[in-house]
Amino acid sequence: MPEEQTQAALKNPLYSDIVRGTGDLTPMGADVAQVVRSGCSALAHGDAFGTLSILDGRSWPKPAAWPPSVSPAPSAACSGAP
Numbered sequence: 414m415p416e417e418q419t420q421a422a423l424k425n426p427l428y429s430d431i432v433r434g435t436g437d438l439t440p441m442g443a444d445v446a447q448v449v450r451s452g453c454s455a456l457a458h459g460d461a462f463g464t465l466s467i468l469d470g471r472s473w474p475k476p477a478a479w480p481p482s483v484s485p486a487p488s489a490a491c492s493g494a495p
Contacts (some may be wrong), residue, residue: 414422429447436446455463 428450432446432450433443436443439446441449452463452467454460455467
């Protein structure tokens with residue numbers, strides 16, 4: 414087996430390749446399966462931009478400075494103070 418084929422066989426698959434491959438076997442198809450997987454991943458991993466895009470129902474280009482480098486101050490409810 415040539416070296417290129419060996420390296421390709423040993424490479425870890427991308428999630429998008431797995432989702433698209435299995436999506437092709439369903440009535441929804443590869444494109445819809447990938448969009449659903451990406452949306453669920455954004456929600457599960459706390460990606461605010463992806464979550465807001467899903468809730469808004471439109472797709473927007475991601476801003477260059479995302480996520481913001483300033484974290485919000487903790488609320489009084491989280492501090493344990495009465």
